[in-house]
Amino acid sequence: MYKTDDGDEIFVVDGHVALWDGSVANQKNRHGAEFIECFYDYHRNLSPESWIWPHDKFLKYDEDTFIRDVFEMGYVDVAIFQPVGLVEFYKEPFGNVAKNYQLAQKYPGRFIGNGYFDPRDGEAGLERLEEWAAQYHLQGVKLYTAEWHGDSKGYRLSDPWAERYLAKCLQLGIRNIHVHKGPTIKPLNMDAFDVSDIDAAASNFPDLNFIVEHVGLPRLEAFCWIATQEPNVYAGLAVANAFIHTRPRYFAQIISELLYWLDEDRILFGSDYALWHPKWLIDEFMAFELPDDIAQETGVTLTRDIKKKILGLNAARLYNIDVPTHQAKLQKDAISQRLRQAG
Amino acid sequence: MDTTAHNLIDDVWNALKEVTDPELDEPLTALGFVREVRCRQNSVQVTLALPTYWCAPNFAYLMMEDLREAIRRLPWVRDIQITLRDHESADALNQAIDRDVSFQHAFADATDDLAPLRRAFAEKAFYARQKRWLDAIQAATHTSAKDWTPGRVKDVEEWALAHPSVAPLWRRYQASAVRQGVDLLSPDAPVVVDGQGRPIMPDVWERHWRYLSLITLNMDANAHLCRGLFGARYDPGRPRPSIPGPLAPKQATD
Numbered sequence: 001m002y003k004t005d006d007g008d009e010i011f012v013v014d015g016h017v018a019l020w021d022g023s024v025a026n027q028k029n030r031h032g033a034e035f036i037e038c039f040y041d042y043h044r045n046l047s048p049e050s051w052i053w054p055h056d057k058f059l060k061y062d063e064d065t066f067i068r069d070v071f072e073m074g075y076v077d078v079a080i081f082q083p084v085g086l087v088e089f090y091k092e093p094f095g096n097v098a099k100n101y102q103l104a105q106k107y108p109g110r111f112i113g114n115g116y117f118d119p120r121d122g123e124a125g126l127e128r129l130e131e132w133a134a135q136y137h138l139q140g141v142k143l144y145t146a147e148w149h150g151d152s153k154g155y156r157l158s159d160p161w162a163e164r165y166l167a168k169c170l171q172l173g174i175r176n177i178h179v180h181k182g183p184t185i186k187p188l189n190m191d192a193f194d195v196s197d198i199d200a201a202a203s204n205f206p207d208l209n210f211i212v213e214h215v216g217l218p219r220l221e222a223f224c225w226i227a228t229q230e231p232n233v234y235a236g237l238a239v240a241n242a243f244i245h246t247r248p249r250y251f252a253q254i255i256s257e258l259l260y261w262l263d264e265d266r267i268l269f270g271s272d273y274a275l276w277h278p279k280w281l282i283d284e285f286m287a288f289e290l291p292d293d294i295a296q297e298t299g300v301t302l303t304r305d306i307k308k309k310i311l312g313l314n315a316a317r318l319y320n321i322d323v324p325t326h327q328a329k330l331q332k333d334a335i336s337q338r339l340r341q342a343g
Numbered sequence: 344m345d346t347t348a349h350n351l352i353d354d355v356w357n358a359l360k361e362v363t364d365p366e367l368d369e370p371l372t373a374l375g376f377v378r379e380v381r382c383r384q385n386s387v388q389v390t391l392a393l394p395t396y397w398c399a400p401n402f403a404y405l406m407m408e409d410l411r412e413a414i415r416r417l418p419w420v421r422d423i424q425i426t427l428r429d430h431e432s433a434d435a436l437n438q439a440i441d442r443d444v445s446f447q448h449a450f451a452d453a454t455d456d457l458a459p460l461r462r463a464f465a466e467k468a469f470y471a472r473q474k475r476w477l478d479a480i481q482a483a484t485h486t487s488a489k490d491w492t493p494g495r496v497k498d499v500e501e502w503a504l505a506h507p508s509v510a511p512l513w514r515r516y517q518a519s520a521v522r523q524g525v526d527l528l529s530p531d532a533p534v535v536v537d538g539q540g541r542p543i544m545p546d547v548w549e550r551h552w553r554y555l556s557l558i559t560l561n562m563d564a565n566a567h568l569c570r571g572l573f574g575a576r577y578d579p580g581r582p583r584p585s586i587p588g589p590l591a592p593k594q595a596t597d
Contacts, residue, residue, distance in 0.1 A: 031431065034396040038572075041395070044581075045571035146397075152452070193399075218366065218565040221557035243564065246571070250564045257557055297556075 001327070002075040002282055002311070010286075010308050011323050013315035014076040014278050016178075016213065016238040016270030018083065019103065020094050023060040031148070032089035043275050046242040051277050061274060063103055071110060071335045072342075074271070074278030077312065078321065080112040082142035082178055082213070082270075088149065101136045109329050112319055114140040114178065119161035120149045126168055133172040139319055140176030141169065142213075145197075157201040166205050176318055177201075178236060180213045193219045195226060202230040209318055211268060214239040215258060224261035234318070235262055237310070238270035244284045252294045259300040268318075269311045282311065351382040351419070355389070358417055362409045365402060365464035367566045368471055371410070375573060378428075385421035387414050392428050394572035400432040400450070401457055405464075407440045429576075466538040469519040471562050473535065474555035476503075476512040483508050488552060493543060497530035 002010040022036030040058050057065075070076045081104075083095025097115050104111035115138045117129050132138055146154050155162060157179065169177065181193050195216045202210045213236040216223025227233040235258050243251040258267050269285070271278040290302045316323050330336055359380075362371050371377050371391070379390040389410055393403060407425045414423050425440050427433045432450075439449035447453040477488050480499075483506050503513040520527035525540040533542035535551075543551045575581065 034431070037576075038395045038397060041572050041575040044578075045568070045575045218561055218568070220561040220564070221554065224557055240564075243567070247564070247567050250560065250567065253556075253560045254564065257553075257560065260553070298553075 001077055002286060004286070004304075008304070010075075011312040011316065011327060012076050012078075012278075012282065013269070013312040013319075013321070014070060014074070014079045014271050014273065015211070015236055015268040015315050016082050017066075017070060017076075017079045017273040018081065018095050019061075019063065019066050019100060020274070021060050021090065021092060021096065022058075022094060026060070026090050026092055026094075028089055028091050032086070032094075035086065035089055035094070039275060042239075046239075046246055047276055048245050048280055051280055053274070058274065063106075066103075066273075067107070067335065070271075070273055070278055071107075072339060074273075075282050076271075076278050077327070077330055078110060078112065078316075078319075079273075080114060080140070080270075080315070080319070082114055082180075083116055084142060084144040084147065084180070085116055085118070086144075086147065088147075095142075097132060097136060107333065107335065109326065109333065110335065112139060114138065114142050114176070115174075116142050116144070117165050118147060118149055119155055119159055119165050120152055122161065126165065129165065129168055129174075130172065133174060138172070138174050140178060141174055142178045142180065144180045146181070156197040158197040162201070163204065166201060166208060170205060170208060175207070176209050176211060178211045178213055181216065181219070195219050195222050198223075198233065199226045199230060202226070202233050206232055208232065209234060211236045211318075213270070215254065220254065220257070224257060227262045227266065233262075234266045234268060234314075236268050236270050238272040238275075241269065241271065241281050241285070242276045244281065244288060248288070249291070249294075251288070252290050255302060256290055256294050256298040256300050259302070259306070260298040264306045264309050265314055265317075267310045268315050285311070348382050351387075352380050354417060354419075355380045355382065355387055355414060358413045359389070359410060362406065362413050363468075364569075365405050365461070365468075367562060367569060368464075368468040369566060371406060374570065376406075377410075385419060386424070387417075387420055387422070388424045388426065389414070390426050390428060392573075392577065393430060394569045394576060396429060396431050398430065400430075400436060401446060401453075401460060403427060403430065403432070403436055404439065404446045404449075405457060405461060407436060411440055465519070465522055467558055467562070469516075469523045469525070469538055470555055470558045472512070472516040472519045474559045476509070476516045477535070477555070479506075479509045479512045489549070492545065493533065493535035493548070495530065496527060496532045496534055499534055500530075 002012055004010065022032070022039070027033050036059055040055060043058060044052055070079050081100040083093070083097055083100060086094040097113065100111070100113045104113045113136055115129070115132045115136060117125055119125070121128070145156065166177065179198055181195055195212065198210055198212060209232050211234040212223055215235045215237060217240060227235065240251065240254050243254065271281050286307065288302070295301060313323065356372065359372050359377055360370050363369055364371055364374055364376070367374070376391055376393060377389060378392050381388040391407065391410065407427060410425050411423055414420055425437070427436050430436070435449055439446065446457050447455060481488055503509045517527045523538060525536060526532045527534065535543045537543060
């Protein structure tokens with residue numbers, strides 16, 4: 001919960017968090033080392049100086065650190081795990097659905113634990129998705145289309161097997177498909193960041209929600225175009241958020257373009273923790289005002305009501321969270337008690 | 344021709360200024376991605392590094408191919424070696440460029456050549472340069488592009504060349520038009536056109552302007568990210584990473 005100076009209470013859903021294990025002990029090969037090193041470069045590149053973690057802590061951090069950072073310092077009421085397995089690079093999955101679920105059990109109401117699938121796992125993967133859906137009560141999945149799988153170095157949502165998995169999601173009641181267009185390697189002859197497959201998937205599955213993480217960056221223009229066509233396409237702000245510190249003007253332009261091309265109901269906050277800490281992101285976002293010239297050019301505004309939607313209400317709608325009831329429930333939990341004690 | 348190694352190296356750096364990152368439309372030399380040039384008699388060695396280990400290999404191939412071709416245009420050069428370092432596909436790419444093997448032959452799961460990708464990037468660069476030129480006119484004239492009626496080359500060229508803040512951007516826009524096969528040289532050619540050279544009509548002008556804004560914003564944000572990642576990756580003060588290098592000592596049990 002974020003409290004404004006004038007006493008307004010803002011419900012915060014962090015749409016993108018992780019409890020990863022990138023430790024040397026868990027790395028399977030050089031790729032595993034390079035993956036977490038690349039994350040660390042993102043972290044160092046866009047974080048304010050005082051928020052930069054030591055290298056070793058960044059590779060693997062414990063549950064208590066997570067709870068304190070995200071919920072106690074970071075204003076977050078509910079956090080959504082968006083795990084990626086990366087099993088070709090790590091011995092235990094980098095983002096671990098079972099481990100996430102265990103932590104969620106300790107803090108009822110604080111987490112939504114999403115799963116993931118890889119369409120290249122074929123029939124076996126479909127069965128696992130069914131098991132996970134039942135075991136972990138999945139409402140969403142995180143898809144990383146750049147994931148390596150044997151000789152294959154990526155997939156597209158328009159692949160026939162991907163469509164079968166999406167149909168399975170629909171059947172299992174997994175409504176929220178978070179798509180991360182990483183630096184995919186395949187199809188090799190094409191633009192690796194191309195987002196056009198999301199267009200096809202969103203048209204074919206109008207009852208699923210497609211949350212495009214990182215607002216499709218670095219293909220923002222293509223993403224905006226698709227989102228104007230498809231009402232079930234959403235913008236996940238992870239990464240784009242972080243520009244607010246080093247390049248506030250880019251952030252202003254990005255958020256105003258999103259408000260212009262999509263609308264205020266389809267933009268979701270996400271810190272991408274532990275890449276970036278929600279506290280500074282939210283502090284800077286709440287203090288942020290669109291520069292006049294940018295507001296004038298796009299004709300949009302970024303009011304407190306719009307910020308409330310972005311910070312929590314939009315995600316709450318997608319995940320069927322009734323905000324007043326949920327807030328009342330969280331008020332009694334251990335985290336809220338500790339926060340009250342700390343004043 | 345002066346053949347001292349020093350001048351040869353300058354000669355190569357000069358030639359490389361023309362080679363751009365296809366996504367960012369900025370010279371690789373200005374981005375710092377070209378790490379080193381070495382010359383020995385007629386042989387040239389260039390070392391390239393990128394912002395991440397994961398940068399798309401097809402984009403890397405385009406850059407390496409362009410570097411090779413730029414050096415080939417130097418009359419004194421016989422042998423060229425382009426070495427990409429610290430990249431997941433470094434070996435495959437270095438070999439392909441060295442042996443002049445096309446991308447789809449070097450990578451088994453590539454289904455086509457890179458011509459469409461090259462065209463897509465060229466078109467984005469064309470739009471970005473159009474926007475940057477229009478921005479410069481706005482700034483120089485204190486007017487808003489929304490109030491303009493796009494004209495023809497003969498209406499703007501003389502004025503553009505007379506304004507130092509506008510002239511270089513006009514030249515850059517024109518250069519990308521040539522590459523794009525769009526006429527921006529004839530006096531009667533329309534100046535604000537789409538990637539196929541069709542004039543932007545007043546009824547779609549607003550939409551076109553918003554699209555141009557997105558293209559340049561995306562490019563700027565991406566360039567900021569790439570420069571920052573590159574800076575973080577090759578920062579001399581970076582904490583020692585846990586990456587086993589190619590020369591890491593092997594364990595006795597191996």
